[in-house]
Structures are given as C-alpha cells and as structure tokens.
Amino acid sequence: MVNLGKETETLEFKKTTGEMKAAMISIASILNKHGVGTLYFGVKPNGDVTGQEVSESSLRDVSRAVYETIRPQIYPAIQ
Numbered sequence: 562m563v564n565l566g567k568e569t570e571t572l573e574f575k576k577t578t579g580e581m582k583a584a585m586i587s588i589a590s591i592l593n594k595h596g597v598g599t600l601y602f603g604v605k606p607n608g609d610v611t612g613q614e615v616s617e618s619s620l621r622d623v624s625r626a627v628y629e630t631i632r633p634q635i636y637p638a639i640q
Contacts (some may be wrong), residue, residue, distance in 0.1 A: 563610040574604035575610065578619050585630040592635065624640050 568574055573587040584600055591598030602623075603613035612621075623639050 571598040
C-alpha cells in the first residue's frame, strides 16, 4: 500500500469527496495561512492511499465547491 506520509499545514488528506465540506474548510485554512497548499481525496488521515473512483462529475463537484465556497476566488489545479 502506498503512503503519502503525514498531513502538514499545507498538505491535507480526505478519504472521499463525501468530505467536501470539511475539505473546503481545510482549503480555506491552508490558503489563509500559507497562500498555497495541496488537498488529496482518496487518502486516509494517516497517509494511506485508498483511492477513489474519479469521474467527470466528481471533478465538476470539486470545482463547483471551490467556486461557491472560497472567497476571494481561487483558480486551483484540479486533477
């Protein structure tokens, strides 16, 4: 199993996109303090990669959540 290590102040893990609200709070916190950071879905809090089925719909959901939640608006790389 792949492990990405520990979360840091600029690196956050969420198990699934089902944690979207918490993910947006994490993104806002990271950006407020550091101005840049990374959020991965499909990774347990301990860094173990579990993966997640990624569809066009799930990418749109993440993009829409960022657009509707984060102010001032940001332009993230969503992959």
